[in-house]
Amino acid sequence: ETGVTQTPRHLVMGMTNKKSLKCEQHLGHNAMYWYKQSAKKPLELMFVYNFKEQTENNSVPSRFSPECPNSSHLFLHLHTLQPEDSALYLCASSPGLAGVTQYFGPGTRLTVL
Amino acid sequence: EDQVTQSPEALRLQEGESSSLNCSYTVSGLRGLFWYRQDPGKGPEFLFTLYSAGEEKEKERLKATLTKKESFLHITAPKPEDSATYLCAVQAGAQAGTALIFGKGTTLSVSS
Numbered sequence: 001e002t003g004v005t006q007t008p009r010h011l012v013m014g015m016t017n018k019k020s021l022k023c024e025q026h027l028g029h030n031a032m033y034w035y036k037q038s039a040k041k042p043l044e045l046m047f048v049y050n051f052k053e054q055t056e057n058n059s060v061p062s063r064f065s066p067e068c069p070n071s072s073h074l075f076l077h078l079h080t081l082q083p084e085d086s087a088l089y090l091c092a093s094s095p096g097l098a099g100v101t102q103y104f105g106p107g108t109r110l111t112v113l
Numbered sequence: 114e115d116q117v118t119q120s121p122e123a124l125r126l127q128e129g130e131s132s133s134l135n136c137s138y139t140v141s142g143l144r145g146l147f148w149y150r151q152d153p154g155k156g157p158e159f160l161f162t163l164y165s166a167g168e169e170k171e172k173e174r175l176k177a178t179l180t181k182k183e184s185f186l187h188i189t190a191p192k193p194e195d196s197a198t199y200l201c202a203v204q205a206g207a208q209a210g211t212a213l214i215f216g217k218g219t220t221l222s223v224s225s
Binding site (some may be wrong): 040041042048090099100104 | 117144145147154155158159162164200202212216217218
């Protein structure tokens with residue numbers, strides 16, 4: 001595997017379900033990110049981790065819970081989501097935080113029924 | 114407020130018809146401007162990073178330029194495989210955190 005991988009690629013869940021999204025980066029980077037991309041809207045940053053420590057939480061509802069066990073893996077735990085949370089969830093990684101390129105994974109298409 | 118505006122929202126070109134996409138930005142201290150290409154249902158694919166006014170970068174049929182207020186992505190003699198949404202993003206000064214601020218993108222369609 002190379003680059004940034006995400007699983008699953010597609011997920012359908014009910015509002016009462018609990019699920020998790022997984023991201024793994026094979027680039028040796030130290031920072032990892034979760035973004036949300038909704039139709040007709042710009043990408044929105046959700047969370048930032050640097051060396052496993054969360055450095056930013058962009059006012060994300062508590063029904064989204066991130067976890068970063070090491071610099072290569074990032075999870076997004078989902079529970080009691082709303083239909084408006086349906087979107088493409090993108091993971092990205094970068095060598096550092098300032099002025100460096102972020103590399104994105106293929107995304108998880110989430111549908112909340 | 115830091116923001117990024119891309120124009121046009123959509124662009125239709127004939128194969129071989131060169132054009133430019135615009136990304137205008139207002140940020141407090143630019144730390145980097147990034148261009149990405151995104152195909153439907155996929156994650157953004159990195160194209161270019163620009164750091165200072167006057168900087169230019171090229172890759173195949175694409176050339177990105179940067180001024181103090183905007184960036185252009187020039188597409189020379191496009192082919193149908195260049196059809197995609199092109200995203201522009203900026204990283205503002207240290208006080209703004211580390212977030213990339215994205216524009217809404219320009220969707221390019223190239224027909225043969």
